[in-house]
Amino acid sequence: MPKILLVEDNEMNRDMLSRRLQRKGYEVVLALDGQSGVEMSQTQAPDLVLMDMSLPVLDGWEATRRLKTNASTRHIPIIALTAHAMSSDREKALEAGCDDYDTKPVELPRLLAKIEALLRARENVSVHKPTS
Numbered sequence: 065m066p067k068i069l070l071v072e073d074n075e076m077n078r079d080m081l082s083r084r085l086q087r088k089g090y091e092v093v094l095a096l097d098g099q100s101g102v103e104m105s106q107t108q109a110p111d112l113v114l115m116d117m118s119l120p121v122l123d124g125w126e127a128t129r130r131l132k133t134n135a136s137t138r139h140i141p142i143i144a145l146t147a148h149a150m151s152s153d154r155e156k157a158l159e160a161g162c163d164d165y166d167t168k169p170v171e172l173p174r175l176l177a178k179i180e181a182l183l184r185a186r187e188n189v190s191v192h193k194p195t196s
Contacts, residue, residue: 066183067091069110071101071127072145073119077168081114084172090179098122102130105137112182114175117146117157125160132161141182145170 068090072078082092093108095101098119105113113131117124124144131137144157147168157165164178 065089065091066111067093067108068179069093069095069101069104069108069113071095071098071104071113071119071124072116073097074116077116077170081170088176096120098124098127101127102137105131105140106134110140111186112179113140113142114145114179115142115162117144117148117153125156128157128160128162139186141186143175143178143182 068085070078070082070085070092072081072094073096078094082094085092093104093110095104099122101113101115101119102122104110115124115128119127124146128142128144131140131142141163142161144160144162144165145168146153146157146165154165163182166175166178
């Protein structure tokens with residue numbers, strides 16, 4: 065069962081999305097701010113991170129940058145979640161290191177397709193890694 069770290073400070077969004085992901089067969093762990101998200105990425109070893117961009121303590125942009133510059137977490141796919149739907153926001157998320165981007169309110173079928181594509185791509189990379 066793939067493990068997803070959901071980094072979301074809004075309780076309603078967090079509860080709704082985590083329940084829906086669990087019903088689809090994912091293990092979900094939760095972080096309430098960007099700093100906790102960075103720490104939990106290191107301790108929980110998630111298969112994928114859903115990162116809200118507007119977070120307290122450490123925003124999603126900086127949390128993503130830290131995850132992508134850390135050797136132990138840079139391989140974890142990150143999907144940015146934001147209410148900002150302008151193309152410049154998508155570019156900003158990708159520049160910060162996010163692997164994909166989705167807008168709120170979340171449309172579950174669209175988000176699930178992105179999650180599954182990134183998990184498949186990650187699985188293919190790990191299967192084809194040369195052994196030393």
